[in-house]
Amino acid sequence: MSFDHLAPHYRWMEHVLAGDVLQRARVAHLRAIDQAKNVLLVGEGPGQFLSALRRRRPNVPVTVVDSSKAMLREAKRRVPPGPTKWVQADLKSWQPPAARWDALVSHCVLDCFEADTLAKILPRLAIGLTDQADWLITDFAIPAQGWQRSRAKIVHALMYGVFRRTTEVDARARVDPSPWLREAGFRLRERREFSQHLIHADHWQRS
Ligand SMILES: C[S@@+](CC[C@H](N)C(=O)[O-])C[C@H]1O[C@@H](n2cnc3c(N)ncnc32)[C@H](O)[C@@H]1O
Structure with a gap:
């Protein structure tokens, strides 16, 4: 099985399991890329972030890179029309052209990769970005302490168990991913937290 099998069910499953909290996190820093002239979305899945971006920026050029054909199909079906380039590619091998985009959005995808893989993917993605690019990242996190930490560990164990079996x-x-982002010249501008610190929505910026 792969993300292809999950694609038709992804949105309703998210709605049932998490309500609207993930979508609130995805769009938490949408305004930060209001001035972006060229946006790259990686691992976009069925298009929840792109739909929100299109409603706000109908004409901004967007490139979507995802390895799942079915996820891309689902996104194309649901996202409002606009200048979108759809690329089916594996981030483990995809080589972006240099300094092409001034905003990158990687929501809920970096946590699919092990450290060795991230160490290759993140510097390559950074090459595709301009000197003052913004990078928006939503991910699941584990809080430092308290019952929130125990709860997050259970959620992570369930989540990785399901994803490893089904995708x-x-x-x-x-x-x-922070060390590689810093290495590539990015600084964390703002972090917003959702669901008792379980979900981070980060705005990184190169300067
Ligand atoms: C957990 S889903 C996240 C979808 C969406 N971004 C969200 O916010 O919910 C992970 C997405 O990343 C894509 N993906 C996973 N591994 C990938 C890879 N190696 N290269 C490109 N896309 C990948 C999957 O096809 C899927 O669409």
Whole structure:
């Protein structure tokens, strides 16, 4: 099985399991890319973020890169029309052209990868971005302490268990992407937290 099998069910499953909290996190920093001239979305899935972006920026050029044909099909079906380039590619091997985009959005996808893989993917994605690019990331996190930490560990164990059985995800736990982002010249501008610190919505910026 792969994300292809999950594609037709992704939206309703998210709605049942998480309500609107993930979507609130995805769009938490939408305004930060209001001035972007060229936007790259990786691992966009069935298009929830792109739908919100299109309603706000109907004419901004967007490139969507996802390895799942069915996810891309689902997104094309649901997202409002606009200048969107759809690319079916595996981030593990995709080579972006240099300095092409001034905004990158990678929601709920970096946590699919192990550290070795992230160490290759993140610097390559950074090459595709301009000197002052913005990078928006929503991910599941594990809080430092308290009952929120225990709860998050259970959620992560369930989530990775399901994804490892039903998709091509090889990660066993979340790896913090921050060191590679800093290495590529990005700084965390703002973090918003949702669902008792379980979900992070980050705005990173290169400067
Ligand atoms: C957990 S879903 C997240 C979807 C969406 N971004 C969201 O916010 O819910 C992960 C997405 O990343 C894509 N993906 C996973 N591994 C990938 C890879 N190696 N290359 C490109 N896309 C990948 C999957 O096809 C899927 O659409």
